[in-house]
Amino acid sequence: MRRALVAITGLAASTTALVVLKAAPGTSQVAQELPAGQAPAAPVPDEPSPDSSAAPTSRAPAATRSPRPERRASSSPTPRPTATGATRTSPTPRTSTAAPRPTVRTVTGPVVSNEFGNVQVQITVSGSRIVDAVAVELPEKTAQSARRSEDVNSRYSGTSGMVVARQGADLDTVSGATATSGSYRQSLQAAIDRARG
Structure with a gap:
Protein backbone atom coordinates (compact mmCIF):
# COMPACT_ATOMS: atom_id res chain seq x y z
CA MET A 1 0.00 0.00 0.00
CA PRO A 67 -6.79 32.66 -14.24
CA ARG A 68 -8.22 34.52 -17.18
CA PRO A 69 -11.50 36.27 -16.44
CA GLU A 70 -14.41 34.62 -18.17
CA ARG A 71 -16.06 36.52 -20.96
CA ARG A 72 -19.66 37.20 -20.36
CA ALA A 73 -21.91 36.80 -23.33
CA SER A 74 -23.69 40.03 -23.93
CA SER A 75 -27.37 39.95 -24.78
CA SER A 76 -26.95 42.13 -27.85
CA PRO A 77 -24.06 42.28 -30.30
CA THR A 78 -21.75 45.28 -30.05
CA PRO A 79 -21.99 47.46 -33.16
CA ARG A 80 -18.81 47.44 -35.18
CA PRO A 81 -17.21 50.75 -36.12
CA THR A 82 -17.08 51.57 -39.81
CA ALA A 83 -14.11 53.04 -41.65
CA THR A 84 -15.28 56.57 -40.86
CA GLY A 85 -15.60 55.84 -37.15
CA ALA A 86 -19.38 55.81 -37.03
CA THR A 87 -21.01 52.75 -35.58
CA ARG A 88 -23.11 50.64 -37.87
CA THR A 89 -26.28 49.16 -36.52
CA SER A 90 -28.73 46.98 -38.34
CA PRO A 91 -31.67 48.94 -39.69
CA THR A 92 -34.94 48.45 -37.87
CA PRO A 93 -37.66 47.33 -40.28
CA ARG A 94 -40.46 49.83 -40.58
CA THR A 95 -43.88 48.45 -40.04
CA SER A 96 -46.95 50.19 -41.22
CA THR A 97 -50.23 49.53 -39.50
CA ALA A 98 -52.34 51.50 -41.96
CA ALA A 99 -53.34 49.78 -45.16
CA PRO A 100 -52.65 51.71 -48.35
CA ARG A 101 -55.56 53.85 -49.39
CA PRO A 102 -57.36 52.73 -52.55
CA THR A 103 -57.34 55.04 -55.54
CA VAL A 104 -60.46 57.19 -55.76
CA ARG A 105 -61.53 58.21 -59.25
CA THR A 106 -64.59 59.67 -60.94
CA VAL A 107 -65.92 58.12 -64.15
CA THR A 108 -68.67 59.63 -66.31
CA GLY A 109 -70.93 57.58 -68.52
CA PRO A 110 -72.14 58.69 -71.95
CA VAL A 111 -75.23 60.80 -72.59
CA VAL A 112 -78.20 58.53 -73.30
CA SER A 113 -81.21 60.16 -74.99
CA ASN A 114 -84.83 59.13 -74.69
CA GLU A 115 -88.15 60.74 -75.73
CA PHE A 116 -88.15 63.01 -72.66
CA GLY A 117 -84.54 64.24 -72.81
CA ASN A 118 -80.94 63.30 -72.05
CA VAL A 119 -79.58 61.26 -69.13
CA GLN A 120 -75.95 61.09 -68.03
CA VAL A 121 -74.55 59.41 -64.91
CA GLN A 122 -71.25 59.92 -63.09
CA ILE A 123 -69.89 57.48 -60.49
CA THR A 124 -67.10 57.75 -57.90
CA VAL A 125 -65.09 54.56 -57.46
CA SER A 126 -62.71 53.78 -54.57
CA GLY A 127 -60.57 50.82 -55.56
CA SER A 128 -63.14 48.58 -57.23
CA ARG A 129 -66.10 49.74 -55.14
CA ILE A 130 -68.69 52.33 -56.19
CA VAL A 131 -69.00 54.85 -53.36
CA ASP A 132 -71.22 57.49 -55.00
CA ALA A 133 -73.44 58.05 -58.05
CA VAL A 134 -74.69 61.37 -59.45
CA ALA A 135 -77.05 62.16 -62.29
CA VAL A 136 -75.20 64.84 -64.26
CA GLU A 137 -78.12 65.33 -66.65
CA LEU A 138 -81.83 64.34 -66.44
CA PRO A 139 -84.91 65.28 -68.51
CA GLU A 140 -86.63 68.46 -67.28
CA LYS A 141 -88.63 69.65 -70.30
CA THR A 142 -91.91 69.57 -68.47
CA ALA A 143 -92.93 69.64 -64.84
CA GLN A 144 -93.99 66.01 -65.10
CA SER A 145 -90.65 64.87 -66.58
CA ALA A 146 -88.79 66.93 -63.96
CA ARG A 147 -90.78 65.22 -61.19
CA ARG A 148 -90.09 61.75 -62.60
CA SER A 149 -86.41 62.58 -63.04
CA GLU A 150 -86.30 63.64 -59.38
CA ASP A 151 -87.81 60.28 -58.38
CA VAL A 152 -85.17 58.40 -60.40
CA ASN A 153 -82.37 60.53 -59.02
CA SER A 154 -83.43 60.18 -55.36
CA ARG A 155 -83.84 56.41 -55.74
CA TYR A 156 -80.60 55.64 -57.62
CA SER A 157 -78.09 58.40 -56.84
CA GLY A 158 -76.12 59.38 -53.73
CA THR A 159 -73.89 57.50 -51.32
CA SER A 160 -76.85 55.58 -49.92
CA GLY A 161 -78.71 55.11 -53.23
CA MET A 162 -79.47 51.86 -55.02
CA VAL A 163 -76.35 52.09 -57.21
CA VAL A 164 -74.01 52.01 -54.18
CA ALA A 165 -76.15 49.38 -52.44
CA ARG A 166 -76.16 47.00 -55.43
CA GLN A 167 -72.69 47.89 -56.78
CA GLY A 168 -73.95 47.68 -60.34
CA ALA A 169 -76.57 48.66 -62.89
CA ASP A 170 -79.09 45.97 -61.89
CA LEU A 171 -81.61 48.51 -60.60
CA ASP A 172 -85.37 48.35 -60.12
CA THR A 173 -87.37 50.49 -62.54
CA VAL A 174 -88.90 53.56 -60.93
CA SER A 175 -92.68 53.45 -61.41
CA GLY A 176 -93.91 56.04 -63.94
CA ALA A 177 -90.36 56.76 -65.18
CA THR A 178 -89.55 53.72 -67.29
CA ALA A 179 -87.70 55.57 -70.05
CA THR A 180 -85.61 57.68 -67.66
CA SER A 181 -84.82 54.63 -65.51
CA GLY A 182 -83.64 52.71 -68.60
CA SER A 183 -81.45 55.61 -69.79
CA TYR A 184 -79.97 55.99 -66.31
CA ARG A 185 -79.05 52.28 -66.24
CA GLN A 186 -77.44 52.46 -69.70
CA SER A 187 -75.24 55.45 -68.84
CA LEU A 188 -74.41 53.88 -65.47
CA GLN A 189 -73.38 50.54 -67.02
CA ALA A 190 -71.09 52.32 -69.49
CA ALA A 191 -69.47 54.26 -66.61
CA ILE A 192 -68.94 51.01 -64.66
CA ASP A 193 -67.38 49.37 -67.73
CA ARG A 194 -65.01 52.31 -68.14
CA ALA A 195 -64.04 52.18 -64.46
CA ARG A 196 -63.26 48.46 -64.64
CA GLY A 197 -61.55 48.67 -68.02
Missing part, protein backbone atom coordinates in the same frame (compact mmCIF):
# COMPACT_ATOMS: atom_id res chain seq x y z
CA ARG A 2 2.82 2.33 0.88
CA ARG A 3 4.56 1.56 -2.41
CA ALA A 4 1.43 2.46 -4.37
CA LEU A 5 1.18 5.76 -2.50
CA VAL A 6 4.81 6.51 -3.17
CA ALA A 7 4.39 5.64 -6.87
CA ILE A 8 1.38 7.99 -7.22
CA THR A 9 3.24 10.75 -5.40
CA GLY A 10 6.25 10.21 -7.69
CA LEU A 11 4.06 10.50 -10.81
CA ALA A 12 2.57 13.75 -9.52
CA ALA A 13 6.04 15.10 -8.74
CA SER A 14 7.39 14.30 -12.20
CA THR A 15 4.38 15.98 -13.84
CA THR A 16 4.95 19.08 -11.69
CA ALA A 17 8.64 19.15 -12.61
CA LEU A 18 7.72 19.01 -16.28
CA VAL A 19 5.31 21.92 -15.84
CA VAL A 20 7.92 23.98 -13.99
CA LEU A 21 10.56 23.28 -16.65
CA LYS A 22 8.22 24.28 -19.43
CA ALA A 23 7.36 27.48 -17.56
CA ALA A 24 10.93 28.70 -17.81
CA PRO A 25 11.48 31.95 -19.79
CA GLY A 26 11.39 31.57 -23.56
CA THR A 27 9.15 28.51 -23.55
CA SER A 28 5.48 28.12 -24.29
CA GLN A 29 3.07 29.75 -21.87
CA VAL A 30 0.58 26.94 -22.04
CA ALA A 31 2.21 25.07 -19.18
CA GLN A 32 2.19 28.15 -16.94
CA GLU A 33 -1.57 28.29 -16.63
CA LEU A 34 -2.32 26.30 -13.50
CA PRO A 35 -5.54 26.83 -11.62
CA ALA A 36 -5.16 29.34 -8.78
CA GLY A 37 -4.54 27.83 -5.38
CA GLN A 38 -3.27 24.50 -6.72
CA ALA A 39 0.31 23.89 -5.75
CA PRO A 40 2.34 21.32 -7.63
CA ALA A 41 3.14 18.10 -5.82
CA ALA A 42 6.59 17.76 -4.28
CA PRO A 43 9.19 15.63 -6.06
CA VAL A 44 9.91 12.23 -4.53
CA PRO A 45 13.28 10.44 -4.69
CA ASP A 46 13.48 7.51 -7.13
CA GLU A 47 13.95 4.87 -4.42
CA PRO A 48 12.47 5.96 -1.11
CA SER A 49 13.50 4.29 2.06
CA PRO A 50 10.86 1.93 3.50
CA ASP A 51 10.57 3.83 6.78
CA SER A 52 9.92 7.30 5.30
CA SER A 53 6.22 8.10 5.68
CA ALA A 54 6.32 11.88 5.56
CA ALA A 55 6.25 13.77 2.30
CA PRO A 56 9.55 15.39 1.27
CA THR A 57 9.99 18.97 2.36
CA SER A 58 11.53 20.36 -0.81
CA ARG A 59 9.01 21.78 -3.24
CA ALA A 60 9.39 23.31 -6.66
CA PRO A 61 8.20 26.88 -6.91
CA ALA A 62 4.61 27.01 -8.07
CA ALA A 63 3.83 29.03 -11.13
CA THR A 64 1.41 31.66 -9.99
CA ARG A 65 -0.76 33.14 -12.62
CA SER A 66 -4.22 34.42 -12.11
